[in-house]
Amino acid sequence: PTPEEKASCYVGSLTCWTFGIYISYSILLFGAIVYFHRFYNSQKFDREGFERVALTDDDEDTLLDPERSSRRYALNALLQDYFYQQGYICAKYPWQTIGVAALIVSFATLGCSKFEVETDPVRLWVAPNSDSAIQKEFFDQNFGPFYRTQQIFISSKNTSQSVVNYNNLKSLFIIEREIREIKSPHTLQDLCFHPNGDACIVQSVTGYWQSDLDNFSEETWRDEFISCTSAPTFCLPDFQQPLKPDMILGGFENDEYTNAKAFVLTYVLNNSLNKSETYASQEWEKSLREYLNKLIHNENSKVNTSQLDISFSTESSLEIELNKSTNTDIYTIALSYLVMFVYASFALGSFTSLPRIFIDSKFLLGISGIIIVLASVSTSVGIFSILGIKVTLIIAEVIPFLVLAVGVDNIFILNHEFERLTLKSFGEESVEERIAKTLGRMGPSILLSALSETIAFGLGGIVTMPAVRNFALYAALAVWVDFSLQVTVFVAFLSLDAKRQEENRIDCFPCVNIRAPGRIDKEGLLQKWMRKYYAPFILNKKVRIAVIVFFISAFMFALGLVPQIELGLDQRIALPSDSYLIDYFNDLDKYFRIGPPVYFVAKDLNVTTKEGQQTLCGRFST
Template identity: 40%
Template sequence: VIVSTFLLFNYGELETNPINLWVNENSNVFQEKQYYDEHFGPFYRTEQIFVVNETGPVMSYDTMKWWFEVEHHITNNLISDEKISFQDICFKPNGDACVIESYSQYFHGILPDESTWEYELQTCSDTPVMCLPDFQQPLKKNMLFSSDDVLNSNAFVVTLLLDNHTQSANLWEEKLETYLLNITVPEGLRLSFNTEISIERELKGNNDILIICISYFMMFFYASWALKRKWGENRLLLGLTGILIILSSLICASGILSFFSIKSTLIIAEVIPFLILAIGIDNIFLITNEFDRVSAVYKKYTIDQRIILAVQRIAPSIFISMVAQCGCFFIASVVSMPAVHNFALYSAVALLCNFVLQLTTYISILSLYEKKYGVTSLPDEVDDQSNSRIFNGYFNLISKKRKLLGVFASWSLLSLVFIPMIKLGLDQKMAIPQDSYLIDYFNDVYEYLKVGPPVYFVVKDLDLTKKENQKELCGKFTTCNKNSLANVFEMERERSTITEPLANWYDDFMTFLNPELDTCCRVKKGTTETCPPEFSPRLCETCFKDKDWDYDMTGFPEGNDFMKYFKIWIESPSDPCPLGGKAPYSHAVSYNDSTIISSVFRSAHKPLTNQQDFIDAYIDADRVASSFDNLDVFAYSPIYIYFAQYKGMIELTLKLLSSAILFVFITSTLLFGSLSTAAALSLTIIMILIDIGGLMKLFKIDLNAVSLVNLVICVGLSVEFCIHITRAFTMIPKGIKNDRDSRIRHAMLTVGKSVFTGITITKLIGVSILAFAQSQIFQVFYFRMWLALIFVAAIHALIFLPVLLSMIGGTAYIDNLANENTVSSR
């Protein structure tokens, strides 16, 4: 079976596209991205560079001279192995000049004179329309400098846009990355940058496989030592077998799900081995310890008889735990977000495979091992721990029931105060190594970038050849609808994160037709042929010369005339008429010969400096787009696809965890036959989750898809901590008193040690290695969060749950397979 699934595993795929991790293909935000790409082309690739002086103004003539040389080399001389240059793959809205958003373009890349550079730079940044770059779009100073006082800015920003999405662009970006990493920067300056491929390359380099291997080796050595017999004999083979079975369950799960085309992810590949190791090794301890306990009491039984008896005793507890944990993960798999959905499926199937292999393969190997290496005679004395100092102190502690309940209740109430303070988001810096060059870049974005991400409002299926529909979009004219697109956005600029004026192509188009603007819509005199820009004004006349045109929209073209003049406008450059549509709007309107299919209205958010800002920006844009009753419109920005998940994250988290706990309650009620016992178990898990929530705030762990998966894991691992004690409390051997205190004493003496050594300690060993992981995602969301889980779950399972069961625990059932004498063997 393992070999067969391994063959299937080889056909599995690893999902590395971040978009496919956070949104489902059927989600609105994904469909909107697809629509935008199909009608306006994929969003251009962005290369961004910061040059920073942290102690004073970044601008000086020497700095300017150095940067002009660097920029010229990048945009003209930097050649990839395919002989591709920036000029071959850059974004050219006019068809000839590349978009280079840099202050150098105020001067068309030609170094100004040393005596006048300050005046010219200040003048151009104050009135950018007077210093248009070759691509004919004004460069506002907030796009280029960290301050409105450009001469005293601490940083300048350069952005290069690529309009090529093939391997050629990747290869050129690799050359750019290498060049910038090795560039010599003038003293006192610092350079940071990001290319389109940077994050993916850094993520691939952020490999924590070594950490996983070390964790497995440490678990092997601990298991081999902890599984030793009471008289000191180590069982290395059993420890190794346990680890190999866990690895085999991972292979089986991957093979099965690969067969159904369910892709793995980097998080799945690096986290599930820890999860299955943490749960799987627990069962190895439970099975082996139960066999040792049975062997100590039933010395005359054959090994096969002891194995059967041990399995009969412990398998129901392991089965209940498996059902509860798999159920939690299968519930989580209903979430459409692929990162959560796939993780939950891989976890559930891996746990199921682990359960089957442990109760078949491991049992078989344990039987063979004991037959070959087992001792022929067992010691007559059994280590009686029921009266040991440690256990007496422990039972004395949990006898203080009301005080302990007060402490735990106060802890949970305090945690409830902190839970609403948990922030949403996942900082990109956490996903990359802490020594990555991108850390400086992200810090500079938050510190020095004074323009927010663009937002595009896409209007679909609106027949703009009709004037009543035109009034739904316009803003410059007196008869525009009060709640038109442009008017609503003007109001939104005062109260939302969308602050930039709306680039309204319709307003510019109609103003372009104004006959008083003799440099705009021109035709050759006496004809309908468009006048080229270089033609003398004496040879041309305005195309609306003899037509009505007024700000109340009188005379505005409709029907076929609308498309006739639109085609003139969309091909007109920005020089001599800045209202020409080719440069700013050639990629903003999707049309055919008879109508406008859809169009884009561009704005931008305020500078966004943290994750909550990005989330608020998406929520604002989505709210605005949904407010138009008469328009089919949606908001698009390349960042939205990563932040759409947070719109319903809190509700999703509550529903998911509530469903998981409800499933645990129903399952435990059916399997234990007691509502009160199931309620005690479920209440303990709820309190663990509440306390984990409080620690998330204290440990600065934000709520996102990664931590949501972890919270689902928390439910599963909490079940693992608590379920065995609960069953031992419910199923008691003959001879044990049927009062709650005696039953909880029996439960803690029989399985309490396994919960501590086989569950708590094993998890601590596995998690402690994560402190040395390269990425903060591992350090924060797995080391800190799992460490908190182990600490909280262990305390609740070993102290709070016994107290609660001793007070409200339900009916006990006699376990005919057990014997009261076996209690002492624990």
């Protein structure tokens, strides 16, 4: 940040904002503790002489049973009635429900035929209607896009030593010669920017000797180097542009160029808005990357790079490396879905006896839950692909995990409530009735949860940054479709699975019927632990106060650190941890002293007239 943006008010090492937040919260917390302590003591005095009456087991069950709630709200009652009817219909006609949903999902998924991934960093992070994007578009249309830049940093592995010596400079000459000879089938000479004759713009320290090893002498190189870095205009390269030391050397101090820690090589290629015209440049850049990777691993017989560190970036490197990250994450996504499927299959089942393991397991139900999650993602992708909203790397990597987490939660909620009702009814109610009651009780909370998540993501759709906006839209639709399928299709699968269990049919082979003892419906260990131990503990008065204080304290602590949040997007964060570009960006920050160019473009101005020249140049134009 600029000096004007830095906080000027400090109390010790803390900013005034952080100090004020912490002091204010400490005072409020101390006051609250004193108040509640006095209030509790007064209440304790008022209760003296009264004896607590222990609840019977029946009373305890009544308090824990959601059916015996003493209050009933109009909205909740309306939603319960609606979901009761929906659950009954889906359970009574399961195959019809699954068939209709499959047709809708299949039709929406057809939109994936227009699936496109946006990988251009500019189009991802810059709003198309922002001033920067509009001005860049105008510049590109009138002057052409900025040149394709290839940059290489060469430094010594011993960071305390200067890279400027005879052997390293000689190796640099050889490296540049081999780069000029790269064919893809095009050469550097075919693709480079050469404004002055046929000489390519190559910004390198070898330009002081016109990039010709014959001009480089072991006896005189040091004096020539010192002379050229002091007066670059007397040592012009082939393309006749003075080479400032700041552009070709890095890691030096106080103009002591002989102590530089890095050579900086910059190749400038022509660029075009026509993608077909840039294909040749991309092919040459691919060959350049292959050559440089061999140098990094010291696999070049003509140059010994064992004592050199080399980092580089081509114009197409960033986009390629980001795509590489997405391709490797596919295996992670697949593995996470597999693990969640196995976990859900075991956790959804209730194994009451050894002979009923193959009946009470719920692998098919777990598969159906995972398929629903995948269907919601594919539906969202298909619909937005039809609308022309491209997928971004964030969408491909995050949304599958996001929808999986949300979807699996609701699956467990519905299954647990159904098991609870089955345990309570002792087989007196039909499967359809139990399914209807399950959805009637859990449906309103699942609806409100999904609605709040959808609205939260949907609000992100008003953000102008394309990467954030597209992610928010895809996530909002995927979450809502996931909810819709859970309260219809999963309910239908739950009904089919319950009927299969009652008829003693094997889980993964539902057509096979086996003899097995009757099911022993009893409360699971986890449910019993939650009811007898965790719930009483977390609802204890002192524990509740401690939990509230802890989370409020954590929030206030984080709020106090808000001024330390740094704005911006470091490109290294989005790259794979093993990407060669990370070394390049590290060297760029460490060694390169030149920032990006700035252009001032004047619209609707005729510079061939005196008035236009005076408008542009002010008093310097006569």
